[in-house]
Amino acid sequence: MRDPIPAPAFRESLLGWYAGARRPLPWRTQPSLYRTVVSEFMCQQTQVATVLPYFAEWMEQFPDFASLAAAEEATVLRAWEGLGYYSRARNLHRLAKAVAAMDAPPATAAEWRALPGIGPYTAAAIASIVFGEAVPVIDGNVIRVLARLTADATPFPTAQKAQRHFERLARDLLDAHAPGEYNQAMMELGATVCVKHRPACLLCPVRTHCLAGQSGRAADFPVVPRRAQEKVEQVRLWIEEDGALLLARGGANGRLQSLYELPLRETLPQAVVGELLFSGKRAITHHLYTEHIHRAKAPAELTENPALSWVPHEELESIPLSGPHRRWVRALLKETADGRAERDPFPS
DNA sequence: AATACGGGGCA
DNA sequence: TGCCCAGTATT
Incomplete structure (x- = not known):
């Protein structure tokens, strides 16, 4: 058994880096519950760069839950056209109707999980970023970062298996006092430094904690068997x-x-x-x-x-x-x- | 537990 | 061309 990662030092390095390196994304510079929810739906299985123009147009057309709830489904799908995974648009539309009918939007991950289109990742993202609940997000970025930190060569045929595998580690490392910032920092690290191809290990704020990076083998993790087209x-x-x-x-x-x-x-x-x-x-x-x-x-x-x-x-x-x-x-x-x-x- | 679901970007 | 991306719902 290897030594565990020292969580306090890890958090400090990660959050210090994030404070200066975070991209000025529109849902960060002008945050709100609605904008966070929309950004999380759009970012599911879709790169941020692809999302940006859609997000801007969406906010013009549907500025809040009420306007989205009042729209026709065909109008909603037309605005989503080209983003793919269209069930996201239909689910977001249903969610807006549900939230608009409530006295107040849910404030916990468990409650958000019950709404359409909200799975484990999105519930944790909204709860931590908007409401400060201490729940870790485990998306593709986080899986990649954790697999490299621990040089874990377990094959993950599905993302679901990887999520379960890393659940404990993700909870242990999470900064319970700044869960939203911490979660976004982990994803930002995976999206900009700890990338799939040619990771920038020399620029990594947590390289001293990373087993794979220190041996120059970061790109070998995680191990994901591929499927033929x-x-x-x-x-x-x-x-x-x-x-x-x-x-x-x-x-x-x-x-x-x-x-x-x-x-x-x-x-x-x-x-x-x-x-x-x-x-x-x-x-x-x-x-x-x-x-x-x-x-x-x-x-x-x-x-x-x-x-x-x-x-x-x-x-x-x-x-x-x-x-x-x-x-x-x-x-x-x-x-x-x-x-x-x-x-x-x-x-x- | 496996499979379906879009489209763009990049080496 | 093949692989990946801020995952979820369904079977």
Whole structure:
């Protein structure tokens, strides 16, 4: 058994570094409960740099719980469009309605945990950052930092296993007097210094406590077995009629729920499929989709599929589409309006 | 306990 | 191209 990390010295080094190194993120420079909640939802599985423009636009459109609660779901999804993991947007919308209906928002991690879209990480983040509750957050950054501090080569096939593995250590190291600052400092360290590739160990404020860093092997931790990507080919249909485009809305349980996309060929078995207009790639978790968009003609009688609907051109910008389909629809719309120009509508 | 869920960024 | 990112809900 190795010597435990001396928690007081560790906290002092970490918090001293964080005070001078923290990025001036908008939810830090102008903090509030609502802004913290929105930032945590947006940052789930999404890099901060990607979140920033969405966060700014979101705050313009939905400045507080009440305005978000009052919005239509389609409007909410449209604002989230391009961020991915759209269940986050639907859950955040439901959460806003729940909070708006309360006398006062919850103030403990356990209460927040019961709200939609709030798991162990987000409950701990909100409770510690906003309400000063002494609960540690264990996200991807923290797992990486702790695995390197202890040079722990345990393989973690899932993040859940890693969270359980490090729960005790995370609690022991947490600064109970400044849990919000401490938690953000750990994540900031993982995001800016203790990064996955080529960590900056020479600049690390806790390098004297780090077993992996001192032996020059930080990049070897944590050990995460990888999963192969599966390739899938799909044909989607471009069907225009009377200035409207035929789109399909995501199913009740499937992915891209309540977002619109170009309909799959299987959705319209009777359609007459014509020329190939465009092929594009998109990744969804461990699937790599290649989608081939063909011009097509609708069958004389449309199937009674309630997920299908004709969307007039002028309404396309106000409905939620998936990110790739937004780009493809815009380009193809311009292309067909130009009478099918010769040039490539999708310059790389 | 495993699996599904998006899309962008980077080496 | 493959891997990662301030995770959660569902089966």
